[in-house]
Amino acid sequence: MGTGRSAGAPHPNPPLRRATIADVAREAGTSPALVSRFLTGNQRVSEASAGRIREAVDRLGYVPSVTARNLRLRQTGLIALVVPYLDNPLYSLHATGAERELAAAGFLTVVCSTRTKPDGSYLGRSFFDTLGAGRVDGALIFPYQEEVGDLDTLRAHGTPIVLIDRVPMLPDGIAPFDAVTVDNEGAVFDATVRLIEDGHRRIGIVSLREGSLSGTPRFRGYRKALQAAGIALNRDLVALGDGSDMGGASLFAGLLDNGCRPDAIVVATTLQTRGALDVVRRRELQVPRDLAVIGYRHDQSVLWPDIPAYRYPGEMLGEVAAQMLLRRLSGKDGGDVLSESLGLEFVPSSPLQMH
Amino acid sequence: MGTGRSAGAPHPNPPLRRATIADVAREAGTSPALVSRFLTGNQRVSEASAGRIREAVDRLGYVPSVTARNLRLRQTGLIALVVPYLDNPLYSLHATGAERELAAAGFLTVVCSTRTKPDGSYLGRSFFDTLGAGRVDGALIFPYQEEVGDLDTLRAHGTPIVLIDRVPMLPDGIAPFDAVTVDNEGAVFDATVRLIEDGHRRIGIVSLREGSLSGTPRFRGYRKALQAAGIALNRDLVALGDGSDMGGASLFAGLLDNGCRPDAIVVATTLQTRGALDVVRRRELQVPRDLAVIGYRHDQSVLWPDIPAYRYPGEMLGEVAAQMLLRRLSGKDGGDVLSESLGLEFVPSSPLQMH
DNA sequence: CTGAAAGCGCTTACAG
DNA sequence: CTGAAAGCGCTTACAG
Secondary structure (H helix, E strand, C coil), X not given: CCCEEEEEEECCCCCCCCCCHHHHHHHHCCCHHHHHHHHHCCCXXXXXXXXXXXXXXXXXXXXXXXXXXXXXXXXXXXXXXXXXXXXXXXXXXXXXXXXXXXXXXXXXXXXXXXXXXXXXXECCHHHHHHHHCCCCCEEEECCCHHHHHHXXXXXXXXXXXXXXXXXXXXXXXXXXCEEEEECHHHHHHHHHHHHHHCCCCCEEEEEECCCCCCHHHHHHHHHHHHHHCCCCCCHHHEEEEXXXXXXXXXXXXXXXXXXXXXXXXXXXXXXXXXXXXXXXXXXXXXXXCCCEEEEEECCCCCCCCCCCEEECCHHHHHHHHHHHHHHHHHCCCCCEEEEEEECCEEECCCCCCCC | CCCEEEEEXXXXXXXXXXXXXXXXHHHHXXXXXXXXXXXXXXXXXXXXXXXXXXXXXXXXXXXXXXXXXXXXXXXXXXXXXXXXXXXXXXXXXXXXXXXXXXXXXXXEEEEEECECCCCCCECCHHHXXXXXXXXXXXXXXXXXXXXHHHHHHHHHCCCCEEEEEXXXXXXXXXXXXXXXXXXXXXXXXXXXXXXXXXXXXXXXXXXXXXXXXXXXXXXHXXXXXXXXXXXXXXXXXXXXXXXXXXXXXXXXXXXXXXXXXCCEEEECCHHHHHHHHHHHHHCCCCCCCCCEEXXXXXXXXXXXXXXXXXXXXXXXXXXXXXXXXXXXXXXXXXXXXEEEEECCEEECCCCCCCC
């Protein structure tokens, strides 16, 4: 089953010159200005003119040039969605939500992944300079810490920006950005409290590195919940590190094997949850009998075994961020920085229950 | 854990007028034409001029207007990726592969989903008309049968198109399109042959509706393999229908329950495979002991239980399609229709093996 | 190597 | 309600 290639029939090429607004005006016996007014609907046009223009448009199959319109209006009709990768379901959910909102408002969504998969290399400031050069009307950005300075470069071009998922530490001199964030601290706090209420005391956590943008709030939620219950933090029960499913599997297995004997574990990202469940399955652990596990999930994922989980609101994140950017573009918001935080829904069990 | 909102510090707005090429020319004491020649690198410029222009550019922080350039050059630097949904990993893989290739060639990728999730409604011809109005330089399209006529509308605008995954039936009068397809017939044929070689005779299939663009070649592969082995086709062993994971679960469960007693089943799409595995798990079937199952998978998916599967080359599909479109845009290909078919790799077991 | 001029296809004050 | 004209910011023959 290899890769085939073939070349078949001749390819048709339609080199027809496209009609312009001047052509339409000539055909309708009027001026380009009037045609423009009719088409944009910005000003009244007499019924007689309207009819003739309509006919001319039909006859010539006229479609306005968006590029020319954009040059004149100093806009692009484009919004960039900047994410690390596209093949992570996390980000494709952002794209789904954002694209729907933006399309409804007449914008096209440009996707840009800042790290190309193999070497994880970073596009760098030149990319943001390019984006800022009037290439798009605005940008939805899932930010990495290292990009912060470049984001300000982009903003200096006058491009409105809304951050998605988290807000990086801003150095002095960098004003805050509009942002839609996720309440990871709340979710992990909530998860830990649930486990405590179920009588667990040796509660482990698998999460991202502390000090990282995503890891810090999660760990804080865990710590606060223990603290509130008067349970001492046991470092042996804490496994922070790589966020991939492989990483999650290693960290989770580490907690099982380092002698700390957890009776419950919170896994604080979707990918790590997948990896942890792989360990659970391979070791044939009975959850929650042998061990209680609460994880993270995306909207779509099916978990097995079917543990409770917090649902990352990926699609809504893109949606809300897009709405915020559209509000910003409409100029209706004052000068205040916009900020919104989305909660994670607790899902006791997978939706796919049958047979 | 609800949804919070807040408004904080004042928002900075940088209303600076962007420098134009005329500003640079004035600053450098030369003409816009020369600045343009220097920046595009299209013609020689004296060292003296070059130096002054470089300085002026730096001093003014000049960044060329892509829109103006586009109007003049009658191009957009944009390629559309048109898919049904964005939240299906299938399509986000296309996006990943395509975006990487296109970005390397200096193009931005515009994503357009033709069906909005809730009602499955279709954007329709007007969408393709909009796209064709010089909005993009080309399009990568995952086609639905119902869109075929509209595709020709788009092509009539002169927009180069490459089809992804499959080629719809073209009515008379519609010339064929460049396309990168997937050899689903080969994969299902191969899977069925494997099962036959393992001694199975009552081999069932879960797949998409016959007559559909995706279902027809798969079923053909199944039928041919049986035929080649002299095994009669048993309609009771054939379960074709809905392509979702829910659908796959139902169809698979149907085969188990309709009395036809299959000893092996081919599941011919990724989502259906997920659903089928859900049934396997809930019924605690031992595979392959009780039943041999061969499925489909994406690059990323982890299967449990860990059955053999054919890997859909999603990312490479986007990549190859992008390359084909770029070749077409470069005008290096003659008039022949381009066509390429990608095979599905057989994966005996999941990559995530550990602990 | 360099400049003046035209033009890409629109939209919008400015007059009438 | 309508038209002539200017201009959005580039690039590229056309001259020199």
